[in-house]
Amino acid sequence: MSGGAERIAARFQALRAEGRAGLITFLTAGDPNYEVARDILFGLPEAGVDLIEIGMPFTDPMADGPTIQLASRRALDAGMTVTRTLELVTEFRARDRETPIILMGYYNPIHHRGVDKFLAEAGAAGVDGMIIVDLPPEEDAELCLPALQAGLSFIRLATPTTDDARLPAVLTNTSGFVYYVSYTGITGARTLDEAQVAASLARLRRHTELPLAVGFGIREPEQAAAVARVADAVVVGSALVDIIRGAAESDGGIDAGLPGRVHDAVRALARGVRGARMGGEG
C-alpha cells in the first residue's frame, strides 16, 4: 500500500486514538474560481477539518441537488478542468502532507482522460482516494480495481436501499472508509433522521470494520455532534457550498471575506464534532 490509502488509514487511527469522530468537508474544486477555492482549501485543516473531499466539476451531476449543481456550474464557467483540479491538490499537498484528500465526482471526465493516465496523475498530485458516484460495484473493473492497484482508496457509498443481501457486494473492494448516505435522494435535499442513521450504522458494522462516515443532510453543528456520537466521521457539503453560493449570487459578488466565513462555519462544525466524544467505540 502506498501514499493515498496509508494517509487515510493513519488519519482514522489518530482519530480513534483521540476518541472522537472526524469532520469531512466537501467543496467543489474551483468554486467560485480557482484562487478563492484555493484560499478556502488551504485554511480547512486549521479550521478543524480532518479529511477533505474535493468535488470534480461536471456538467451533469445527476445525484446532486441545486446547491452542488450550481457549484459545478460556477467552477466550469470560471475555467476549471480536471488538470486544474489536480493542480489544486498538488498545491495543497506541498503545504500539508497529513490531511487526506478524496476526489468526489462522476466518471465521465476520468473516462475521457483515460483511467491509467488519471490515476498516475492523481497519485502524483497527492490524491488519496476517490468517490465516484456513478460507479456501483457492478462496474468495479472500470476504475475501482485499477485505483486499488495504483494505491488509491476507492470509497463506496452505502445507502438506505443497500440491503443486507447487497451489502457484501458493496463492501468488497471498498477501502479507506465507507460513506453512508443518510437518505434516498440528492445532496442537500433534506435533513437526516438520527435514529435511522444510528440503526443503519449498527447494521453496517456487522458487515465491516472499516470506518463509517455519514453524509447528506448534515448542516448544523448540533446535527454534526449527534452524528459524531455514532459515526467515525461526519460529512458536510451543501451547507458550506451554500455560503459560496450566497456570495456568488449577492449583489456584491465574491468578497474578500468569503474564505473566512467558510472557515468560521467549519470551526463551528468542528467544535460540534469534537465536543461529542464517542462512548466505547474507540
Place this chain on the structure above:
Amino acid sequence: MAIEKPNSYRAGPDEAGRFGIHGGRFVAETLMPLILELESAYEAAKADPAFQAELDDYLEHYVGRPSPMYFAERLTEHFGGAKIYFKRDELNHTGAHKINNCMGQILLALRMGKTRIIAETGAGQHGVATATVAARFGLPCIVYMGETDIERQKPNVFRMRLLGAEVRAVTSGSRTLKDALNEALRDWVTNVEDTFYIIGTAAGPHPYPELVRDFQAVIGREAKAQMLAAEGRLPDTLVACIGGGSNAIGLFHPFLDDTDVAIYGVEAAGRGIETGAHAASLTAGSPGVLHGNRTYLLQDDDGQIIEAHSISAGLDYPGIGPEHSWLNDIGRVQYVTATDDEALEAFQLCSKLEGIIPALEPAHALAHVARIAPSLPKDHIICMNMCGRGDKDIFTVADALEVTL
C-alpha cells in the same frame, strides 16, 4: 481496432448489459437495487405469455397497431429511383412510435406494484405518450421537461396537462432533454419505493436499452411481414432517424441478421457538423459515460458534456442508445447525418407530395432517402420509418420559414 463479427447481431446485451464496450449500469448505489429489481421483473414478464398477450391486446385496440406499410408513390416518382415505403408509425395513438414503449413499460410498472410514474421528455412526444398511458391506467404522472423545450413545444405541454400529468420545468443546465433526464433520475433516486421511471428512448442503465428496444421492435416485426406481403421479399434498405434511437432500433433490430438489408441511421447535423451546433454523437462524438450507460457522446476535451442542437427537439440530445454505438463500431449500420435545412426541405416536400406532414425527426430520415433514392435502381426497395407526425412542429417550421401564424 478490428472487431470480430458476431454470430448474430441480435444477441446483445450480455449479462452486464453491454453491447460491446457500450451500455452497462453507471448509476448511483441508491438506484442499483431498483435497476436489478426492474431487470428481474422484466425477465419474468418476458417469460410470461399473459404479459405479451395483454400488451398485444392494448397495442391493437388502444394504440392502433399494426401501423400500415405505405407505398409513397409520388415521392418515388419525384426522386425517379428506388421504390419508397413508409412504415406509418405516425398513425399510432398520440402520433408517434413512443407509445409502443410506454404501453410496455406501464404494464411492467403495474406488474411490479408501482403507483407513481415519472418520465423525461424533449419534444414532448414521449411525455404525451407517458401521460396518456398513465391516464389510461389511473396512475399519477410527473413529466420533467426542460424550460427551453416547454417554450418551443407548448401544444404538447398543454396536451400533457389535459391528460392529467404534472409537467415540471427543468431550469438546470441547458434546460433541454439531457437536463430533463438528470432531473428525472434525481426524482427516482428520491422516490425509490413507489416510482417507476418510464425512460423514453433506448438508452440509460441496463436493462432500459434492451427493454425499450424490445417494446419498439414491434415496428420491425410488422415491417418485415408487411414487406413480404407487399413485395414478396425484404427491403434492400432501411432508413430511420436517430436521437436516442428508439424508433430506429425498433425498426432495425428484427432485420439485423438479414445482412443483405442495408441499414442507415440518420443523426441530426443541426446547422452543420462543422459549426459544432448539431446532435450527431456517432458522427462527431466519442465514447463516454452519461445517464447510466457508456455510449458515444458530444463532449469537450475535459469530458464535459456539450449541448446538442437540432431544429427537432426530439433529436436534440448529446448521446445515443448504446446498441447503436455498438452497431456503429461493428459496421452493421451506417450512420449518416442530415441538417436542419435538409430536414425542413424534406418536411415540405413530403407534405406537398404525399399529404403527410411528417415530424421533424423522420424528416431527417427522409432527407437521407432524398439523397440516395434518385441514383438507386427502380427495383430497389427503401423502407423508412415515419415515426411521428408533424402537427407538433408547425410552429417551429413556421418560424424557420419566417412565416407569421
